[in-house]
Amino acid sequence: MPSDRSAVTLAVSTVVFALRPDPATGALTLWLPLVRRIREPYEGMWALPGGPLGEDEDLAASARRTLDVTTGLQPHYLEQLYCFGDVDRSPSQRVVSVVYWTLVRADEDASALERPGAENVEWFAADDVATHPGRLAFDHTTILAYALDRLRAKITYSPIAHAFLPAEFTLAELRAVYEGVLRRPLDPANFRRQILAQGTVEPTGGHREGTRHRPPALYRSNPARSRATLTIPADQEIPS
Amino acid sequence: MPSDRSAVTLAVSTVVFALRPDPATGALTLWLPLVRRIREPYEGMWALPGGPLGEDEDLAASARRTLDVTTGLQPHYLEQLYCFGDVDRSPSQRVVSVVYWTLVRADEDASALERPGAENVEWFAADDVATHPGRLAFDHTTILAYALDRLRAKITYSPIAHAFLPAEFTLAELRAVYEGVLRRPLDPANFRRQILAQGTVEPTGGHREGTRHRPPALYRSNPARSRATLTIPADQEIPS
Structure with missing residues (x-):
């Protein structure tokens, strides 16, 4: 445990996965909400919902707060995914991001859709974003690809699929x-x-x-x- | 991603597990090194090896540095375990700890034993420490118990046991x-x-x-x- 403050900023971001039916076939596809950045670095690019951790805020509470503000979602399933801390992941300052992930039920997704969305928030097909590097700010493409891998692995050995239902x-x-x-x-x-x-x-x-x-x-x-x-x-x- | 620095200190700590034979029976038991705190808070109590993240240091590099300094271990197996960030886990300031864990082979353990140990570092039987709350500083008893649970779960569905061999x-x-x-x-x-x-x-x-x-x-x-x-x-x- 340190006695000095480290010069590192801590952020909390969240990967949200919802399964939405294809209008033509009805087959389900993974979607996630992204937030358009309105300042540098990466102004105009898309990023995972998140922000700096408040000093009086637990990690999961921070994730829930930014999710509610950006998407109106108050999901029942929220888990820590991984902590990303490479030295060069943010150009202007050292930022370590604790990333949570949430799996959204259809009824939760429907409530969020009914609500007027926050400005600069849009939903995207997850695999489409993950396979087009350069659309997302920072290392968020890496984070999204990691989350997809984890979901596809974990569904084979745990009942995590139930969280969508x-x-x-x-x-x-x-x-x-x-x-x-x-x-x-x-x-x-x-x-x-x-x-x-x-x-x-x-x-x-x-x-x-x-x-x-x-x-x-x-x-x-x-x-x-x-x-x-x-x-x-x-x-x-x-x-x- | 934040534009302001958050007032949170980030630390990296590591749970080290080595399997050591009981002198009488030869049966293997989990042991881990702990560091005695030489200042407040929790002066005189034991803590996981760790310290504040350096601004130019990756998370795993920080874990490796403090492990080397305290135990002389340079383990081949090092993985992120979890990030602990409850608001009240440190009395004097807000500290979020990214915790790594490492599984030590017998030959790595033997090299560490041959080397003169750092002052204020001792090895303990892991389950003995985990079941006696109050011996460890901060929430480190909780962290150790979590690591033991994860190890005992993961050994049943992954080849993690090989890391000890x-x-x-x-x-x-x-x-x-x-x-x-x-x-x-x-x-x-x-x-x-x-x-x-x-x-x-x-x-x-x-x-x-x-x-x-x-x-x-x-x-x-x-x-x-x-x-x-x-x-x-x-x-x-x-x-x-």
Whole structure:
């Protein structure tokens, strides 16, 4: 622990991921909000929502404040992603950014869309931005690519996909989340078998009404398996 | 990104884990080095090695510098663990700590032991310290407990255990690492079957010589499965 103040500025920024349907196909795609910079450095370019940490503000509180101001979002899922601190990541001064990420449910996204957006805030297709370096200020393209990698990795070994969904969902809705995040179709029967084998969801006993054929069963997160692959079973099996 | 400097000090600290054998039983236990504080706040108490981030220093470079100064360790495995930034975690000023962690091989640990230790640095049994709140300054007991939790979780779904071992190792040596980290015996036959099923190790073709019975086979990390559970196989299987 230091006794002197370091000459480093600390900022908190957030990568927001929402899954929005393609108007033509209905397939889900990852989108995120960006803020247009109105001063140097990088004036006119886009950046992740964020700002300097207030002296009396916890890290997550700072992320929530700038998210609310820029997008109106008050997301239920907010986690620390990584701390980025390379010496040369900001041209004019040394800035270390603690980056959070949030996954937005469709209903949260809809509320944010209804609200008049803050000036200089727009939503973009995440992979389009991540694959066009030079659109984002600072090292934010690197941060976005890292967040996409983490999401695509974590969805394969944790129930993080549930954060995009309401409390009750069908297996088809869950599969659509996986397909949107992973950007490829998954075999419905294989998907069903593997998700049920994981034990990360449990049937609610209810069904989705209002569909044409037989109503599909509803599921919810199984709280006992919220860290499914992180649990070592009592019989000393090491999950592969 | 901020245009003003925030009034927050940024520090970098490191949790170092080495596995040391119990003199009586030979069983491995997690140990870590701590630094005795020589000024207020928390004068006389123990803290993780660390200090304020230099303005021209990357985060990992800062962790490596303080580790070298305090313990002589220059570990090959160093990763960011988490950023701790609660408002009240330091009494006199606002400090945000980016915490790294490192896993030390026995040969690295032996080199550090041969070297005269820095004044006010001692090694402690990690779980003993973590379960006695009040021995560590600031929120370092919380940080240590978090690091232990992460290590015990991550060893079940990643090849992180290899970081404690030299490039070539027997399955019995690998099992001893798991047993030391998880603090309980594992069935040798089950362990062997599961590790080989994971595909995270591959035989070198060589054997450990100098043993009394038939020489055990040597293994090394399989680079193709360095992020074993993070890989989605081509057949669209979702790892459970």
